[in-house]
Every structure is written in structure tokens, then in C-alpha cells.
Amino acid sequence: MRILFTTYPDKTIFHAMVPLAWALRTAGHEVRVAVQPKFVDVVTQAGLTAVSVGRDPSTWRLAELNIEQVEAERAGLPAPYDAAVDPAAVDWETMRDGYATLVEQWHQLDNFPMIAGLTDFARSWRPDLVIWESNTYAGGIAAEACGAAHARLVWSVDVFGVAREHYLRLKAERPEHDRADPMVDWLGPYARKYGFDFTEDLFTGQFTVHQLPASLSMDAGLDYLPMRYVPYGGVAAVPKWLWSAPERPRIALTLGTTATDRYAGYAADVRDILDSLADLDVEVVATIAESAQQKLTSVPGNARIVSWVPLHALVPSCSVIINHAGPGTFLTSALHGVPQLTVPWDFDEPELARRAAAQGGSLTIRADRATGESVRAGVLRLLGEPGFGERAMSLRDEIRALPTPNQLVPRLEELTAKHRVADR
Incomplete structure (x- = not known):
């Protein structure tokens, strides 16, 4: 045909x-x-x-x-x-x-x-x-x-x-x-x-x-x-630091490309989120557009800031993903059974995030309410309560059955x- x-x-x-x-x-x-x-x-x-x-x-x-x-x-x-x-x-x-x-x-x-x-x-x-x-x-x-x-x-x-x-x-x-x-x-x-x-x-x-x-x-x-869903994000190369498993729980922060490519920036406060996680015994990997990186006056010692990394390569090494509930980002994370904290704002994101939270493998906070304090509390719940991981694995199995x-x-x-x- x-x-x-x-x-x-x-x-x-x-x-x-x-x-x-x-x-x-x-x-x-x-x-x-x-x-x-x-x-x-x-x-x-x-x-x-x-x-x-x-x-x-x-x-x-x-x-x-x-x-x-x-x-x-x-x-x-x-x-x-x-x-x-x-x-x-x-x-x-x-x-x-x-x-x-x-x-x-x-x-x-x-x-x-x-x-x-x-x-x-x-x-x-x-x-x-x-x-x-x-x-x-x-x-x-x-x-x-x-x-x-x-x-x-x-x-x-x-x-x-x-x-x-x-x-x-x-x-x-x-x-x-x-x-x-x-x-x-x-x-x-x-x-x-x-x-x-x-x-x-x-x-x-x-x-x-x-x-x-x-x-x-x-x-x-x-x-x-x-x-x-099969992840594809364009031309991809895996950086050397991803070759090895992390020594501490890894938290990814990724808010998509549309916010900076087409709009004025991220709806959530990236610096506030990074600062809120600074004293936790975790490794934070934040994929942040260069235009937004320039606005960060400081970076916590437990955070790695990168402009881009193949998400399908990063996600399997993570314990929690903080993201905007963009469907590609969300489904890539869900495909690997990783609990997620979503901070949605644009178009379909809030509804997808709401449904995902109801499924039980994630938490959601609307982006304009996603203070550092609320994100930190959500991350600690996702790390500490086994039910989120169990429901995330259930969602993974549901996706893989399609x-x-x-x-x-x-x-x-x-x-x-x-x-x-x-x-x-």
C-alpha cells in the first residue's frame, strides 16, 4: 500500500x-x-x-x-x-x-x-x-x-x-x-x-x-x-554519565520544549523546585532549555542541569519524574513504571494528569500552584509510599499489553x- x-x-x-x-x-x-x-x-x-x-x-x-x-x-x-x-x-x-x-x-x-x-x-x-x-x-x-x-x-x-x-x-x-x-x-x-x-x-x-x-x-x-506508545524524541545520543546506575535515588525534572519554544517560559518555578530538593539525599537531573538556564542564578549541589537528554534513556534510571504531563513525556515515564509528579498547565495536560492521578501511579499539582514546598512534599510521598510504585507498574503493564x-x-x-x- x-x-x-x-x-x-x-x-x-x-x-x-x-x-x-x-x-x-x-x-x-x-x-x-x-x-x-x-x-x-x-x-x-x-x-x-x-x-x-x-x-x-x-x-x-x-x-x-x-x-x-x-x-x-x-x-x-x-x-x-x-x-x-x-x-x-x-x-x-x-x-x-x-x-x-x-x-x-x-x-x-x-x-x-x-x-x-x-x-x-x-x-x-x-x-x-x-x-x-x-x-x-x-x-x-x-x-x-x-x-x-x-x-x-x-x-x-x-x-x-x-x-x-x-x-x-x-x-x-x-x-x-x-x-x-x-x-x-x-x-x-x-x-x-x-x-x-x-x-x-x-x-x-x-x-x-x-x-x-x-x-x-x-x-x-x-x-x-x-x-x-513507543517513545521517539528525535535525534538522540546517550551521554556517558547515563552509562552507570545512580548511587542515590534519581529525580528527573523535565517540563517539555513547547513552553520555551513557543511561549514565554515554564509555568512552574524551576528554581523554587530545585531549591526545595537541595537538601534531600537524591540526585536531580533537570532538562532545562538554555534560555531558562540563563535565568538560574544558582544551582544546588545535588542537581545536574542539561539542555536535553533522550528521555527514554534517562527514565529507567529514575525513582521519580517531575513533568508537565505532556503526553510524550508522561507516557515515556509510564512505560517504565516510574511514579510521576505532574505539574500541568497547557491544553490537554491537566486532564491527562487528573486521570493519571486517579489511576494511582502519580500525583498532580497545577503548575501555578507548584511551589517548591508542595513539589518537595509530593516527591517525598512518591519515594516513601510503595503504593505509587505499585500502581505505576500496573499502568506500565496496561500500556505494554496494547x-x-x-x-x-x-x-x-x-x-x-x-x-x-x-x-x-
């Missing part, structure tokens, strides 16, 4: 797609990854074949926003996706207006620059299957335009599918004259332009690949294919044959 992956240019999201792309490639299928020009090098560094489509976007408008606006945008899930967490607290008008805002300020900016180029390439190359990231709706458009089967790949809790399910329910309850749908208004004309009928598949795919175990999942009434990307390939082949339209 010919299989086309596509995503808007975000490294952490693309990294979640790489293991499945390689599984399909090693199964003998022809795989290409269509992305905007500036992202081609990221794809080729993963050893995959890239196709440059469209033009580069300008989604992130941080130069135009003051810091208060930036922080407000980061505070958890925006409407309408917050309905996935608490549907009873969100009404029709709030969801409708939330979709309208996100279409204008997010989805159009990510997708418009690549829709035409991606569709042209798909019609030329004729893929059998298109796998697209949850917000890269251009992938569904291109697939429908050329008759390919298509699937979403979700990288965290499926707030997109669940929120959409709630919205459709509320929409059906409205009178005929009051059923506005900003997503249909946006994507419907593309369906007509490229000669196919609009369906909800443009939002949620014909089926969905997801990488969370059942204890953490949030599912809509969709066709889901569970897949084991089909690997390689084991998922035959099912993808079956669904492609079912959904592909040969004569389009």
Missing part, C-alpha cells in the same frame, strides 16, 4: 507518529510524510521520506500578544474542547462560539497553507491510506478528494472527538434555524470544491489510532484502534481495504 502521513509543523506531535510510520515501512508499505516546507528536515531526520506541500504558516502570534494574553491562552482547555471534561458545565452558545474562535485563530491558520498542495499531491500519488494528526484537517480533505481511506492519530486524551460528540448532541436539540456549526461552515466548502459530500469523517476520521491505555482514555462513540505499531499493521490493512474508494 501507499500510506501518507501528514501533520502541521509541531515536533512533539510528529514524534508521536514516527513509530507507526516506521512499522508500516518495515512491513513493506511505501510511506511518505507531507508537511510544510520548514518542517521537511524534521521528517528526514527521522529517516522518513518527506514531501513539501503548501507554504509555511504563521500560527503562533506571540509577538503580537502580551504575556497576560499568552498565559490566558495556555490555561487548560479552551471552549469548546473543555466540554469533553465537563459537558454539563458548557452550553450550546459557548461551544458554538468556541468553535468559531478556534477556526479563526487556530485551525484555519494551521490548515489553509497546506490544503491545496496536500490535495494536489494526494491526487497525484494516490495513497491508499492517509493518517493525519487530530488538528490537521487538511489530511481528511486530501484523502476524501483522492478516495483514500483515512484515520486520525490522536496523541493524548481525545478531547476533539468527545467535544464534537457533545456538540452534535446539542446541535440536534436546537431548532432548525439555530444550528450554526463553524466547523461545517469552514470545511464544507472544501468538500464541495473537491467533489465529495461532507461528512463528520472530516473531523474525526473514518477510524482513530490512539495511544492511551483504557485507564487514561477519553473516548467518543468512534472506531478506535488502541496502539502501544498492540505495538507493528502488530497494528494488519488491522490498518483491513480497514484501508474497507474504506478506500477506488474510483474517485
